[in-house]
Amino acid sequence: MATAQQTLIPAQDKSRLKREFRKHLKTDVTLRFFTQRPSPIAIPGRDCRYCPQVQQLLEEMTALSPKLTLETVDFFAEQEKARTDGVSRVPAVLLGMESGGRVRFYGLPLGYELPVFIDSVKAVSRGVTRLSVNSRKQLRRVNRPVHIQVFVTPGSEVSAGMALLAHAMAVESRHIVADVIEAEEFPDLVRRYGVRQVPLTIINEFSTVSGMVGEEEFVEKVLQAGVQQPQES
Known part of the structure; x- marks a missing residue:
């Protein structure tokens, strides 16, 4: 586990990320971080083991570009803001509050999930993704709310692929709205959704996708949930 003296982003990676952000970030991106403030008293149900590390990671990342801003919100002290943003647990990071904060990460994005997080920041800033032209065209048909939850772990490269696709669709x-959820940090959600392996993707609570699927199939699943056909008169 990292200590306060250790950096979560190695020095050589920081230099590379500075160059990447300078090249790829077009508009400002606010990272809204819901956390638990440190307390000398342990309160049952309010333990956030990874909140300090997530804050450290975000501080290191936002220091690499003037276009990145970190906004820290005390989840328990500012419940109204949490409810408005649809955040029910911590740590949670919402990317791009300027465009609604629909791209979300729950937990500490390390391992294979750190590149996903960085790529999502760039996509939010540019307003465009790596999805195919046809996928982007099809997603314009979505006309009702879609909530995607992708359960991942830092050591799962396959999970990273599904997380990238979900975040791209939210952009x-x-x-x-696309939530990437670090499964090991949220055992209550793992039990609720019966997560036995990752990636597991839940769409609007009723549609489940196990494992990795291709972009076209994933988009089709989202369209099934998010396209309301006009009623015949």
């Missing part, structure tokens, strides 16, 4: 459509 492309204002009707889509």
